[in-house]
Amino acid sequence: MIDVAAVKRDFPILSQRVRANRELIYLDSAATSQKPESVINAVSRFYQNTNAAIHRGAHALAEAATVEFESAREKIAHFIGAQSHEICFTKNATESINAVTYMFLNETIKAQRGIQVENPHFALQAGDEIVLTQMEHHANLVPWQELALKTGAELRFIPLNTEGRLDLSDLESIINNKTRVVSFVHQSNFLGTINPVNSIINRAKQVGALTLLDACQSVPHLTMNVKSIDVDFAVFSGHKMLGPLGVGVLYLKDPNSAPVFLTGGSMIEKVTLEKSTYAQAPQRFEAGTQAAAEVIGLAAAVDYLEQIGMEVIHRHELALTKLALEGLMQIPQVNIIGPTDLQERGGIISFTLADLHPHDVGQVLDEQGIAVRVGHHCAWPICTYFNVPATTRASFYLYNDEHDVEMLVSGVTRTLDYFGVS
Amino acid sequence: MSIDNLYQEIILEHYRHPQGKGISLENGVEVHHVNPSCGDEITLRAAIMDEKVGVSYDNTGCSISQASASMMWELVHGKPATEVLALEAEFLALMQSKGQGTDEDESLSDAIAFVGVSQFPARVKCALLPWMALKDALLQNLRSNNE
Numbered sequence: 295m296i297d298v299a300a301v302k303r304d305f306p307i308l309s310q311r312v313r314a315n316r317e318l319i320y321l322d323s324a325a326t327s328q329k330p331e332s333v334i335n336a337v338s339r340f341y342q343n344t345n346a347a348i349h350r351g352a353h354a355l356a357e358a359a360t361v362e363f364e365s366a367r368e369k370i371a372h373f374i375g376a377q378s379h380e381i382c383f384t385k386n387a388t389e390s391i392n393a394v395t396y397m398f399l400n401e402t403i404k405a406q407r408g409i410q411v412e413n414p415h416f417a418l419q420a421g422d423e424i425v426l427t428q429m430e431h432h433a434n435l436v437p438w439q440e441l442a443l444k445t446g447a448e449l450r451f452i453p454l455n456t457e458g459r460l461d462l463s464d465l466e467s468i469i470n471n472k473t474r475v476v477s478f479v480h481q482s483n484f485l486g487t488i489n490p491v492n493s494i495i496n497r498a499k500q501v502g503a504l505t506l507l508d509a510c511q512s513v514p515h516l517t518m519n520v521k522s523i524d525v526d527f528a529v530f531s532g533h534k535m536l537g538p539l540g541v542g543v544l545y546l547k548d549p550n551s552a553p554v555f556l557t558g559g560s561m562i563e564k565v566t567l568e569k570s571t572y573a574q575a576p577q578r579f580e581a582g583t584q585a586a587a588e589v590i591g592l593a594a595a596v597d598y599l600e601q602i603g604m605e606v607i608h609r610h611e612l613a614l615t616k617l618a619l620e621g622l623m624q625i626p627q628v629n630i631i632g633p634t635d636l637q638e639r640g641g642i643i644s645f646t647l648a649d650l651h652p653h654d655v656g657q658v659l660d661e662q663g664i665a666v667r668v669g670h671h672c673a674w675p676i677c678t679y680f681n682v683p684a685t686t687r688a689s690f691y692l693y694n695d696e697h698d699v700e701m702l703v704s705g706v707t708r709t710l711d712y713f714g715v716s
Numbered sequence: 717m718s719i720d721n722l723y724q725e726i727i728l729e730h731y732r733h734p735q736g737k738g739i740s741l742e743n744g745v746e747v748h749h750v751n752p753s754c755g756d757e758i759t760l761r762a763a764i765m766d767e768k769v770g771v772s773y774d775n776t777g778c779s780i781s782q783a784s785a786s787m788m789w790e791l792v793h794g795k796p797a798t799e800v801l802a803l804e805a806e807f808l809a810l811m812q813s814k815g816q817g818t819d820e821d822e823s824l825s826d827a828i829a830f831v832g833v834s835q836f837p838a839r840v841k842c843a844l845l846p847w848m849a850l851k852d853a854l855l856q857n858l859r860s861n862n863e
């Protein structure tokens with residue numbers, strides 16, 4: 295059980311009033327989560343006491359900043375069951391995925407020029423296949439489209455079914471001997487569906503393909519162990535898990551055999567005018583000055599989550615999801631896009647309301663202080679599949695409670711009244 | 717700031733009963749504009765015949781973008797191109813007025829109701845979508861007429 299009243303008090307932003315002096319009902323954590331005071335303070339403390347460039351400088355502050363940064367890394371890595379050197383920091387999950395696609399592109403170009411590549415896994419050829427799913431966020435679609443365009447590789451997709459789950463019936467032909475990489479989402483940011491990670495990864499391994507898991511909506515909400523799922527890459531964003539904006543994570547199972555992507559200062563071993571050699575992981579992936587305060591803030595977020603417990607958080611969100619699904623489905627004009635049962639799903643609910651456009655639904659909810667997301671949620675192909683222009687999306691986190699769900703359900707009814715829909 | 721400023725009755729009326737909707741014009745320049753943040757889309761065809769602007773359109777989207785297209789059609793269909801472009805500039809100024817209105821906005825007739833929308837930054841693009849499509853199509857028309 296989560297003492298939500300106590301949790302809410304830890305998040306200063308949640309006590310504010312919005313619009314016409316309404317209490318804020320924040321149901322948009324899938325877009326970005328709010329931050330507890332401990333995270334805000336960790337960032338602020340770093341700038342007040344420790345600020346210096348990490349991994350360089352011989353002075354006291356540089357040393358303290360480096361120690362804090364590296365212990366933050368250790369904590370964040372441990373949180374997903376990884377070792378310190380197996381994670382590197384990026385700006386966000388989008389950048390993490392792009393980084394992996396550039397590893398492929400760079401090695402492909404080298405191979406085409408006859409330059410020896412460190413890891414032939416990353417050198418693609420025309421006709422190689424990249425497998426994604428039909429429910430990917432644009433961040434796990436567009437970078438692969440670009441890669442396919444530049445390398446001649448082809449994209450294949452594991453299809454959706456009408457329930458909002460993946461149809462694995464053709465998995466063996468979709469993931470085949472031509473497949474070089476399989477990249478897919480753990481929990482859909484649009485549908486709330488939690489995908490069968492093991493089935494997909496096992497099939498990818500049978501054909502020797504690399505795997506990437508978009509864990510943006512799972513690391514913040516579930517117990518996650520990258521070792522037990524045995525994935526090659528995993529990505530997530532700090533800001534969706536109570537951490538600061540501007541820091542993301544890329545987990546690499548075999549970091550020292552992965553090609554570098556950003557080059558420059560801090561990631562080198564030895565540099566001459568003609569050529570350079572590169573540092574071991576994780577430094578080899580962290581060119582330039584890092585966002586140390588944000589990384590340290592993210593470690594404070596991990597502390598906060600662990601103190602409550604990821605299992606507890608997941609159960610709490612499922613209970614709210616159950617309540618919300620029951621409440622919303624009693625309104626005949628509501629159409630849930632995504633699973634309507636609680637099996638293998640998380641606390642994200644997308645819906646349409648009569649023929650009202652979600653932008654209008656979101657506006658009337660907003661007037662009541664209820665913050666939801668409207669639009670295609672950066673997963674336009676899902677809208678196309680379900681033949682809807684957009685949806686309204688509510689997403690829950692550890693600071694939401696039954697009252698927030700009741701406000702959502704009554705807010706939806708009020709929206710129907712406002713536009714005179716019966 | 718109440719949403720009643722946004723959803724003024726005249727706007728909801730045009731949303732429920734859009735004017736001029738449906739591509740009826742056979743010739744002219746066709747453009748397709750989208751609002752990528754929410755997925756609103758409009759296909760608009762415009763032609764200039766005997767100095768007069770002919771417009772037809774089809775669209776999907778929120779009440780604001782639909783009502784804006786409907787009122788725009790009423791306002792500009794059959795008017796001279798120079799006048800239509802002046803109305804477009806006036807509507808743009810109104811949408812940038814942050815709820816203050818402009819000195820010349822009476823030329824916009826019923827569309828002046830959109831002054832309320834200009835108080836909601838996230839909705840300004842919805843109201844502007846059809847006007848941006850119209851401007852695009854008209855400028856293309858004028859360019860090809862000059863060639």
